Amino acid sequence: MNARLSRRDALLRGAAIGVLKVAPLLGLGDAVSALIAQDKDPARKPTPWNEIGPFYKKLAPNQAKLRGPNDPGLPVTIAGRVFNTRGDVLRGAKIEIWQADHLGLYDLDGYRYRAALVSDSEGKYSFDSVMPGHYPARVCQHVHYVVTAPGHRALITQLYFATDPVFEGDPDGNYNRDPLVLSRELVRPVTLSGDPKAVQANVSFELVLERA
Ligand SMILES: [Fe+2]
Structure with a gap:
């Protein structure tokens, strides 16, 4: 059965x-x-793996508001749902994220722009942040993810932004200008909302884990 x-x-x-x-x-x-x-949704492809990088820190706080009211940089809200490849909603999945600030700097002493979130009863997660900056060791703007859920393989990946100037408006053709961007699927569309004085970026990033 x-x-x-x-x-x-x-x-x-x-x-x-x-x-x-x-x-x-x-x-x-x-x-x-x-x-x-x-x-339940139809079966889904697993989210592609991507490098963990050198700046992961354990014990990040469970906070969805990473952006302070006066933080410089473009505000961005990133949201999505967590599933497995069978299409089951994964509630209570742990989603650890970390990123550079708008200038491309990581907080290595504290937990600025770092969080450990938990997916809700519908598998949803979201956080408010700023668009990460570029930094010398990496070509593209990105957010790092480690996603874990009981009975599933950990997903280590990165989110990229279709609006990244590096892609020159053509993420299909140029996504591999960063040699670490191995999959076009990880480059997500960005929509803008708000009035011209308070523009806000919005990105959807679904996470699909493989069963252990
Ligand atoms: Fe990074």
């Missing part, structure tokens, strides 16, 4: 004993399908 069938059976059993309430206008089969759709 596959996992999808057993989940359906469990939901149908729940309906039989009254745990699952079904709206009168919705058939039981439709209701169960809707519940499964909320919880």
Whole structure:
């Protein structure tokens, strides 16, 4: 019996004993399908691996607000969901992120622009930061990730930005100008919001782990 069938059976059993309430206008089969759709997506490709780099620090704080009110640099909100390759939502996954400040400097003494987040009941995570700067050892702007969840292989990767000047507006053609950017998939679109005096960048980055 596959996992999808057993989940359906469990939901149908729940309906039989009254745990699952079904709206009168919705058939039981439709209701169960809707519940499964909320919880499960089609199979997904694992997020590509990328170098961990030299600046990882353990014990980063669980804080989603990395940007102070007067921090220089372009504000950016990065958000996404955590899944495994079967499409299961991973709740309670630990997402450690770290990045340089807008000038390309890492905080090696403290935890500025570092965090250890936990995905919520829908597998979501997000944090507010600034667009990382370039630094001499690396060509592209990037954010480092280590993502862990019980029963899954740790994902070590990096997020890149399609607006990085290095790509000259053509991330498809130029993503490998940084020899460490091994996958085009890690270069994510950037959308801007807010008024002209307070522009804000927004990036979506989904994380897909392989099962152990
Ligand atoms: Fe780095």
